[in-house]
Amino acid sequence: SQQGEEDPQALSIQEGENATMNCSYKTSINNLQWYRQNSGRGLVHLILIRSNEREKHSGRLRVTLDTSKKSSSLLITASRAADTASYFCATRFGTSGSRLTFGEGTQLTVNP
Amino acid sequence: EAQVTQNPRYLITVTGKKLTVTCSQNMNHEYMSWYRQDPGLGLRQIYYSMNVEVTDKGDVPEGYKVSRKEKRNFPLILESPSPNQTSLYFCASSPPQSYNEQFFGPGTRLTVL
Numbered sequence: 001s002q003q004g005e006e007d008p009q010a011l012s013i014q015e016g017e018n019a020t021m022n023c024s025y026k027t028s029i030n031n032l033q034w035y036r037q038n039s040g041r042g043l044v045h046l047i048l049i050r051s052n053e054r055e056k057h058s059g060r061l062r063v064t065l066d067t068s069k070k071s072s073s074l075l076i077t078a079s080r081a082a083d084t085a086s087y088f089c090a091t092r093f094g095t096s097g098s099r100l101t102f103g104e105g106t107q108l109t110v111n112p
Numbered sequence: 113e114a115q116v117t118q119n120p121r122y123l124i125t126v127t128g129k130k131l132t133v134t135c136s137q138n139m140n141h142e143y144m145s146w147y148r149q150d151p152g153l154g155l156r157q158i159y160y161s162m163n164v165e166v167t168d169k170g171d172v173p174e175g176y177k178v179s180r181k182e183k184r185n186f187p188l189i190l191e192s193p194s195p196n197q198t199s200l201y202f203c204a205s206s207p208p209q210s211y212n213e214q215f216f217g218p219g220t221r222l223t224v225l
Contacts, residue, residue, distance in 0.1 A: 031212065042116075042202055042216035043155075088154065092212070100145070100214065101171070104154035 005103050006089055012109040019076040021106040023089030024069075030092045032065055034074050037086045037105070046074075046087075081112045114139045116217035118203050124223045125193060133188045133220050135203030143206035144186040145170070145214070146178065148199040155202065161186055193224040 007022045023032070031050045035043040049056045049065045049072065056063045062075040076083055086105040116137045125131055137144065145160040147170075157170030161180040175197055177189040186205075190197060200221050204214040 033213070040219070042218050043204075043214075044216070045213040048212055099160075099170070100157065102147070102155035104152065 006087070006106040008106060009104070010107045010109070012111065013079060015079060015081055015110055015112050017079055017110075019079050019083070019108055019110070021074045021087050021089075021108070023072045023074070023103055025072075025089075025091045026070065027091075029067075032063075032072050033090045033092070033100075034061075034063060034072075035088045035090060035102075037088065039085075043088065076108075079108075079110045081110050083110045084108060114215075116203055116205055116215050118201075118217040118220050120220060121218060122221050124225065126225050127194055128192050131190050131193060131222075133190075133201060133203075133222070135186045135188065135217060136184050137186075137203075137205040137215070138184065139205060139207070139215065140183065141205035141207055141215070142183070143214075144180065145204045145206075146176070146186070146188050147202045147204065148172065148197075149202060149219075150199050158188070158201075193222075195224050198222060198224050 005024050013019055033048045034046045036046050037043045047058045047061055047063050049063050060077045065072045086107050088102050088105045090100050090102045092100050119134045142163045146158040147155040149155045156172045158176050159170055159178040161167045164180050164183050167178050200219050202219050203217040206214050
């Protein structure tokens with residue numbers, strides 16, 4: 001089964017609102033990453049948070065990580081119509097950290 | 113321009129007809145990987161390669177083969193495609209310093225009739 005699972009599966013908001021997506025995982029991780037995918041395109045890396053970090057920012061993105069709950073959240077502030085995409089969390093685990101497992105994604109729609 | 117390229121982008125084929133999807137990166141990345149994306153199942157790793165001549169199975173390797181004879185290329189081979197391999201395939205690569213951020217190709221949409 002998937003290591004990472006996103007919640008909600010779909011989210012629809014108005015432009016200017018904040019969007020929050022959650023990710024839960026099952027085993028201990030080396031790091032957790034968030035990716036974005038526009039319809040029919042390849043994934044683009046957004047942000048990475050290591051297992052010893054609790055919060056990280058990048059522009060309008062804020063990621064938190066709670067290793068005790070095995071969960072992470074991605075917050076997009078002041079959303080724009082161009083943020084409409086699918087968002088995936090991916091966890092890297094294993095002794096060499098070479099395996100990267102993706103969740104099923106959250107489809108975000110930002111209405112103008 | 114730094115990029116990961118895949119060919120073909122779209123392919124319709126028939127059951128049992130061998131095919132190869134090529135993947136090439138121009139960033140001198142050591143790590144390369146293949147994923148398939150299916151509705152409701154997210155991305156699942158098929159095979160990955162830590163370096164030339166080093167490959168390993170991911171979560172769903174059955175029915176696929178890979179090779180890594182050169183650092184820049186990582187072809188995905190379907191010896192005898194079946195309809196359940198109809199999917200959207202992505203190749204990705206990572207920088208040599210750490211196996212963290214992955215750069216993805218544009219995807220190959222494969223239909224097996």
